[in-house]
Amino acid sequence: MKNLRLKSARAAKDLSQQQLADLVGVSRQTISAIEKGDYNPTINLCIAICRALDKTLDDIFWE
Amino acid sequence: MDILKIVSTLVLPIVLIAAVVYELKRTLKYTNFDERQQIVRGRAFKYAYYTAMIFAAVIIVLEAGGTTIMSAVVFAGLQLYLSFIVFVSYCIFKDAYFTVSEKSVKGYALMLAGLGTINLVGGIIQAGKGHVMENGMLTKDCLGLVIGVSFLFIAAEFVVKKFLVSREEEE
Known part of the structure; x- marks a missing residue:
């Protein structure tokens, strides 16, 4: 299932996939895979993404 | 001194040493695979292992049936390169x-293409002389062909992947 909330939160911060990937220390393809719903990140990566986007886990990853 | 001897005694060792140094520097410098990449690499190792096992099983069955198609050295080499191709292809x-x-993957792809071409040319020359198969068995001279084809295949894969990535629009 696509993670549209991550995509919109990233767009709201005006970050590209590569910029967000650099901020959280992963590859661009990993961010792309999370947004497409092809990969379920670990809680550590979820937290790192939320911190980079100034969001909570609920905002981005909770159904 | 023919061209093959010049290549094998002068050029090939230099290229191989350069490749080993490049790979060692790369391995020491870059160690940070992210969590998704680590999972993928684990899966790639698993598939490479299965490939090696299936290849060994096929050769053992053939051997048990009285058909010997290669020596132990060729078997080890082919098994290694088949597994290598599976691992690298999946990861790419x-x-x-x-x-x-x-x-940047350009330098790496160019190095593979160079090594592949040198090995392929050597392998084709050996095949032309009829050294690749003797008495119905593959000889170790076939490994040059295998290395050449596998390296060129991987280099081509880099190009295809780069093309696909460039087409992929960042959403």
Whole structure:
């Protein structure tokens, strides 16, 4: 299932996939895979993404 | 001194040493695969292992049936390169071959293409002389062909992947 909330939160911060990937220390393809719903990140990566986007886990990853 | 001897005694060792130094520097410098890449690489190792096992099983069955198609050296070489191709191909297509810090793959692809071409040319020359198969068995001279084809295949894969990535619009 696509993670549209991550995509919109990233767009709201005006970050590209590569910029967000650099901020959280992963590859661009990993961010792309999370947004497409092809990969379920670990809680550590979820937290790192939320911190980079100034969001909570609920905002981005909770159904 | 024919061209093959010049290549094998002068050029090939230099290219191989350069490749080993490049790979060692790369391995020491870049170690940071992200969590998705580590999972993919684990899967790639598993598939490479299965490949090696299936290849061994096929050869053992053939051997048990009285058909010997290669020596132990050729078997070891082919098994190694088949597994290598499976591992590298899977990692490349799942974006897990290069670490997070590595941006440019051009030099690596060029090095593989160079090594592949040198080995392929050597292998074709050996095949032309009829050294690849003797008495119905593959000789170790076939390994040059295998290395050449596998390296060129991987180099081509880098090009295809780069093309696919460039087409992929960042959403």
